[in-house]
Amino acid sequence: MINDRLIDAGELPLAVRDFGGDAPPLLLLHGAGGNLAHMTTLARALRPHHRVITMDLRGHGRSGDGSWSWDAALGDLAAVCVQMELDRPAVVGHSLGGMLAALWGQRHPEAPAVISLDGNPPPTRPEHLPGLDPEKAAAELSRLRAIFDQMEAAAGQVIEADQLPDLVERQQMAARDMGANEKVWIEGFRRNLVHENGETSTRPSAATASQLRTLMNELELAPVYAATSCPELVVLPTRDLPEQEPFAELYAAHRRYLVDQAAASGVRYLSLADASHAMVVEQPAVLAGLITDFVQSAR
Structure with a gap:
């Protein structure tokens, strides 16, 4: 049976959904601006092979508000593992959740596996856009920054x-x-x-959205990958979301950068055919199979 709980993480309450099951535990994390409900279809597809736990990250869904930092969020994950009695869970995250999964793997070499589902910061510098003329890259980044400014202003x-x-x-x-x-x-x-x-x-509030944007813009994943010793898989998109199509050249260049970064870091990666950043919605059954196979092979 699915069980919803509100646990006390000390600084704030955290909303958790336990999908049940006796198989090896798996903690499933949503992206920025989402919540645990957005992971339901993928969680159900994973449930035959895992005890799946989802949670609302701080400042999202039914979890409490608190200042956002990577340390604070990773502390929340640790609190969930303790209070839900999860022994060495695999950690899988989408977008912001994927960045947290990568950081968890860096700090927890005992983890059986961590998987990032397009958990990548947005492009912010021309060097994030290989193959694009630097002048055009700067102009496109400025245009993209204006869109993110509008999104941040609409938060809360x-x-x-x-x-x-x-x-x-x-x-x-x-x-x-x-x-x-x-x-x-x-x-x-x-x-x-x-x-x-x-x-x-x-939710998230304007303050949380601003903090998250700064954190993601400043995150460099190559050193994280290099410092991670537990098994790690990065699943990358191969096409644009509809709202990304006006920036088609920028996002094509950024996908090249992500592949190059993963390859240079030695992390195992997969460019998922016909998948956008919304891969969790588009291909939950395919992702569940990839995740289960990777976790089972890594244990």
Whole structure:
């Protein structure tokens, strides 16, 4: 049976969902702006071979708010492992969760396996875009930065009561367009809503979004890969999301950079055919098979 819990991590409460099972434990982490509900379809596909635990990262879903740092987030993961009695879990994360998985592997050589599902910081410098003219790269990065500025400014916004039904309908349409489970998608949307003092706002807050953006922009993964001794797999995308298509040259160059970085670091990597950054939604069954095979071979 699926069991939802709120555990005390000391600094803040952490919301956890236990999918049950007696197989080797696996901790599954969502991306920035998401929550544990967004990992439900993948968790169900993994459940026959693992005891799957998902959680809301701090500042997301039903977990508490707290200042964001890599150390603080990794401490939250450790608290979940202790209180859920997870003995040497494999750690799998998507996007921000994938970055945390990589950092967990660096600090926990005893981990049986860590897997990053496109857990990569965004491009911020021309050297992140090999093959692109430096002047054009700088211009495209400036244009992309403006989009991220808009996204950060929208974080934590208040939703007027009469706007909520339209937002839910748009989320339903997005789920259908992506071929996602509509019920799961809407749970993920509603789980990041906060109702306080007669107002509804979204999570993460503006402060959390700003902290996360800074952390991800400053993260260099090559040294992390090089310092990791436990088995690690990095799954990379091969195509753009619809909203990335106006930046097609930039993202094609960045995918080249990610492949080059993984290869130079000696980390095992896989460029997943016909997969975008939304691979968790697009190919959950394929990912579950890749994850299970890798974890079983690494144990």
